[in-house]
Amino acid sequence: MMQKLEAVISCPAIQPEACPPQHLDKALMAMMAALPRQGKDAVSSAVMLRQYVLKLSKHPKEAIDHLWSASIDRLKWFPTVAECNEIIAEWTSRAAEQRHAKDIAGSRIKREKQARFEDAMRSLRKGELSQAEIDALPDKWKRHAVTAGHLWLLKDGAYRARPDFLWMSDEQVEEHRQLVAGWQAEGLL
Numbered sequence: 001m002m003q004k005l006e007a008v009i010s011c012p013a014i015q016p017e018a019c020p021p022q023h024l025d026k027a028l029m030a031m032m033a034a035l036p037r038q039g040k041d042a043v044s045s046a047v048m049l050r051q052y053v054l055k056l057s058k059h060p061k062e063a064i065d066h067l068w069s070a071s072i073d074r075l076k077w078f079p080t081v082a083e084c085n086e087i088i089a090e091w092t093s094r095a096a097e098q099r100h101a102k103d104i105a106g107s108r109i110k111r112e113k114q115a116r117f118e119d120a121m122r123s124l125r126k127g128e129l130s131q132a133e134i135d136a137l138p139d140k141w142k143r144h145a146v147t148a149g150h151l152w153l154l155k156d157g158a159y160r161a162r163p164d165f166l167w168m169s170d171e172q173v174e175e176h177r178q179l180v181a182g183w184q185a186e187g188l189l
Helices: 003-011 022-032 040-056 061-074 079-089 094-126 129-138 138-149 171-183
Strands: 151-153 160-162
Touching: 003 094, 022 040, 022 061, 040 079, 061 079, 094 138, 129 160, 138 151, 138 160
Parallel strands: none
Antiparallel strands: 151 160
């Protein structure tokens, strides 16, 4: 699961491209043909069309397609630029969906790593991890475990279990004391 979540985060960001001018022209002309508007002559219609293209050309093609469809389906009159921008704002881009998916994946990874860290610290405290499992822990976790009193850091750089005596039998406590005394005698602690 973690690999799949990390794959979501590492995929390249989608960069939506602005709508091609000819497609925007086509959409606006279709909207003009389908929706009534104030009576304008050919010159003022051409000026109006240029202004709409100027104001709306930054949006992706899919957003313009949404504007085109929604305008014809819902509106009684040709929309103003402000109304066009409101309709376009309803459209959610793939880039926004991707950012949302990456945010969710990042949050899940963070929670999973935190849960694994807490499980490891709990297991260290109880003395449940083997030396091989301790060696496999991330260095950052081992350093934290030393600070928290769950591991010994020997002078040779090795990490050794330092379990809480609360979880140990009397025999285990005595065995651990002898082990620590041996490290001290060897100058490792």
